Amino acid sequence: QALAKLLPDLSASFPIPIALVQHMPPKFTASLAQSLDRKCALTVSEAKDGDRMTKGHVLVAPGGRHMKLTKDGFGVNVTLTDDPPEQACRPAVSHLFWSAAEIYGGNVLAVILTGMGEDGLEGGRELLKRGAQLIAQDRPTCTVWGMPKRVAEEGVACATYPLDDLAGLLTEVCKR
16 A cells, blocks of 8 residues: 555656565565556566666566666666575565665665565665665554664664655655
8 A cells, every 4th residue: 555655656757766575475566566557657567587777667576586686787687586585575675675785885765664574674774884865654654663663763764754755755865
């Protein structure tokens, strides 16, 4: 529900690519991507090995696979792996964050939305160490105040915001 609220509020001219990890089993993420694509100005699709990260495109990690970013002479690509689960999750947010930190350094804007557990905390620490910004959904607008709580309490998130404010905030930060 949080994704169905946030992503449609982003315009087609959103200036950066989006890599998205949702804790879902195989086969469900393709349906999620299709549903979001129908609601969004951005193109949303389930990630495939070798997909390029491009402006205006949201790539959703497929259920049961980690999504990692890799770089070649032409740009940044998606690599899907069957590496062991992290925090009992595959796909895992931290797995994506570690690879994003390696490629982009501090030029990452990360968001943790409602969810159980603490996936994203360790990868978020790496992003923070490299100078990136991580924003968390605030407690009152979360269905489950688990993942956002952990990054907020540990000082990994630079701020928490209501879900309704995130699209405007992300757009403003990206303009800068």
